[in-house]
Amino acid sequence: MDTKNLLTLKTIVRTGSFQNAAETLGYTPSTITFQVRQLEQELSIKLFEKLGRRMVLTKAGENILPLVDTVLQSCDTIHNYGKSLEQLQGSLTIAMPETLLIYRMQEVLADFKQQAPNVKLYIQVGNCDKVREEVLSGGIDIGIHYDVCGENNSIRAEVIDYHQACLVAYPELPEAESDFVSANQVKQVDLINYYADSIFQNIIDDYLKKKHILISTTMELWSIEAIKQNVINQIGIAYLPEVAVKKELEQGKLKKLALDSDNDQIIPAVCEVHKNKWLSPQMELFLKLIRETKK
Template sequence: MDIKHLITFKTIAQLGSFTKASQVLNYSQSTLTIHIQTIEKELDGRVFDRIGRHIAITALGNELLPLAAAIITNYEEIETLKRPHDSGNQTITLGMQESVALYRLQPLIRRFQQTHPQVTLIQVLGHKSELTEKLLASELDAMFVMQRRDEQAQLPAVELVEEKMGIVGNHSSLHSLTDLAAETTVFIYPKNDCSYRNIFDKYLGGYVTKQTNLIEALSIEAIKNNILLHHGVSVLPYSTVASEIASRQLRFFELDLTEKDKISTQFLYHKKKWLSPLLHEFTFFVEKELRS
């Protein structure tokens, strides 16, 4: 097997699909199949199970993945030494929380790719705990999350922009914070591992103890839909509800957070993983745009 076989394997494992990997790598699916068959022949075992149209990585595949990621990282570092000023034909694999990907980075990614058309940027969406595991296993080049400033001690972090946090409610039913005491108020909990769940508990917990109508939502879109449909209340970053506030669907009451509670969008990386010049360039671009 050679490096392109390992890149194919890593990409399929991350995307969970031969079809998506074919589009990203610009290979035919038959070529991808040959790459995987070559790996499986040399290892004398399967790295993926095919179940109808779906695939699942095997135990052998899970053993290979971090090793393949490390080899690919070393290969990319060597390639950069050969052509240090060329940022074309490279791939960046970034982990992102839904909140960061949808509401902060998408427009920036589109602008970056307009000036870097040869760069493939793979976005892996997930919860922070899942992304952290992938970054520590070298399956990601870096990750972007919203979290408290001192929350991720095991990974170095660069703060990009502070997030304005507030209590969010339906525009037609939450006219002031005194409305929170109404018996009909529906409180929408962020998921337990959400970075600002503690803010919800701290600033709305006193009201929640008196209520029986509670909903735990798994995503920001689910929280917003519940607020609109059930006249619920939650805590969210302003960046995730700006359009609904502008259209007078939602109201936003900014919270005066303590330094310890403040949330920011951050860039996290593995201190032992090499960061390519292209990744540095992308991160600098994102930081500049978010702070402008």
């Protein structure tokens, strides 16, 4: 069995399509298709099926993915045997929400690239549920997310730090519109949502419902930086992780709006790997760097 075919399978899953895998690996699309068919013949199973316009993994394909990881990681181990961190090769695939990527993991990523410059680092951005799914399916090596998915017997999880959010507005917001402690209100200011399934968005939605505070208009953006700029430019208010707005609060570009103290929910952030996944040297290095930056 040619390990190149296994790498192709893994790359299709990671990049999301045959075409993307071809571009990533420098192959033609026909080569990718040939390698998949060759692998299917060798394994006597069907790996992909067409769903609409997309090719998705079959159940058999999902089941063998952890075994493919084991083979590829074993090859990496043999190839890296006796080498220093600077000589390590191979790849590492990580997934996390945007806020953790931008405001928590930059130091870790920089240290990793400095210590293992020859390892190809692939980073996926997704919500917490998507990250957990990717860990369980074997589509990624390490998942980092807010701990909202609950325990799973197939997952090894480790808390890396804790996060709290706050309601922020532009400094010029009138006092009447800045009151989010008094109940039974109708607000004329816009609430800018991150995305519907965000843990922090769910917290503020529940708070407003409990206080009977009605926001007449909402808008949704999928970029933390875009949301902050909209708030700074007096387009609305937003409920965001404090770590994401720390600098703007210190600079006076944003102000924090008071909420009832019972809204002070602290959300752990966790780092996860599949229990059956063998820890490669690059995975061990990344996990070590995360632990060194625990807060």
